[in-house]
Amino acid sequence: MSDTSAGPRLLGPADVRALAARLDLRPTKQRGQNFVIDANTVRRIVRESGVGPDDVVVEVGPGLGSLTLALLEVAGRVVAIEVDEKLAGLLPETIAEHAPAQADRFEVVLADAMRIDAVPGPPPTALVANLPYNVSVPVLLHLFALLPSLERGLVMVQSEVADRLAAAPGSKVYGVPSVKAAWFADVRRAGAIGRNVFWPAPNVDSGLVAWTRREPPATTATREQVFAVVDAAFAQRRKALRGVLRSLAPSEAVDAALAAAGIDPLARGESLTVDDFVRIAEGLPWS
Template identity: 60%
Template sequence: MHRHEGDAAPTQPRLLGPAEIRDLAELLGVTPTKKLGQNFVHDANTVRRIVQTAGVRPGETVLEIGPGLGSLTLGLLEAGAAVVAVEIDGRLAEQLPHTVTLMQPGTELTVVHEDALRVTDVPGDPVRLVANLPYNISVPVLLHLLEHVPSLASGIVMVQAEVGYRLAAEPGSKVYGGPSVKAAWYGDWRIAGQVSRMVFWPVPNVDSVLVGFERHEVPGTEAERRATFEVIDAAFGQRRKMLRQALAGVLGGSAAAASAVLERAGVDPQARGEQLGVADFLRIARAAAQP
């Protein structure tokens, strides 16, 4: 329903609805692209639910990736947060402050026009990540931000359902894989809700979920993280193989050498990658580093 502005109290913050989203896209000549994984949220209730699920508090700084036309940005500002938004698309990055000034004047927004996969220095030390992540790069972006933005203590991200379940999976689950273990290096992950495809424009052909995380202290040094991630990549690169075979290439060049390292780490050489947690992979990396 299109409502006249006269119906609302002038102080009431406004969020974007389907009509505003289409008007803005037309104004900017933006056609949502598959390449950038753009699907714009046009439902204010969904935006408010995401902000509420994330536990956003007034006065804190929130990091948003890929704000697009600003649906979620306006929801975060409405909750009283200062927002740092990283946007790769120049037209969208330029328009966002204008949209915010128009719909929620007096709020605090910083736009960083950069690729989220390359940004290493985020202003304002954000404590929370809240984002509708582009589907094709959601896992690399999450791992990159957790590595480079140490102030992030928690977050809620909207991702493709399949990716969300993988991130939150426990060892032994069918969907447990490399991303699950790498994410667990940085924090504890959970599925925090489902999102209907109908709240997006254009309507995507996949389902979405909200994934939440709480950061915990990392279990090892930066050098150990790199070594552990290399072991994880090898283990899941050939996930049907036993570890002594899958890890031969990174642990000494042969199944026998790999078995010796695995035994030293207290891991069964005949196990498979999906049975191990992040602590097991770290033990393997440490055992491999021993002379």
């Protein structure tokens, strides 16, 4: 008999491969399926996230449950959002077997995280996930907007995406993800993850991104209007703002908005903060 008072028993390489074999699962690039097979790595992710017993954690793309089990060691509740029906179906069984004492604090939701419009149970306070790399930024921004109760989190993404999300104005990799993430949160790089902790090993490096919620800028413009300015500014990132913002308003209106915002019309989007974009949006005529 298993000791139901013990903490979760984490998955190792043999466990991950055995679970995949049960499902006749061949990881697909289409869904960004690379499963973590190293217990030390998932414990590190949970430790860096700062999650504790009072937290309700949302996990996206739990896969076979490696990170889920590590989260259940410390979190009060874990809600896992999984788009793959086979994986979602097996997960409760894996949790019951490896973490029987914590199984009542776990719930799996079969859904696409990009399209989900609610999370069951108490409002979640943290997001911790190994995000599918092909949709990591849209998923993150969607959940930021959907779940204002989220206070902090840590996500693993492709290394270059981690750099973009955490970039500051003036950086070569500063762009749309950097500004939109900054609307919701203070974002920082939190380390790198080697390729050998995954099965199968990905052909890209991975990075950790940590964030804490911040109040969005106080503004008379809507978030959609500000984000439209951001999208336009980076659509042709080598061009001056005065030219690229003409896709949103006539030249005279763009000039007036830039002047009111105190922004050089020859500046480029990569030099602006999220608050600069807010001031421009406030000055544009929106129909």
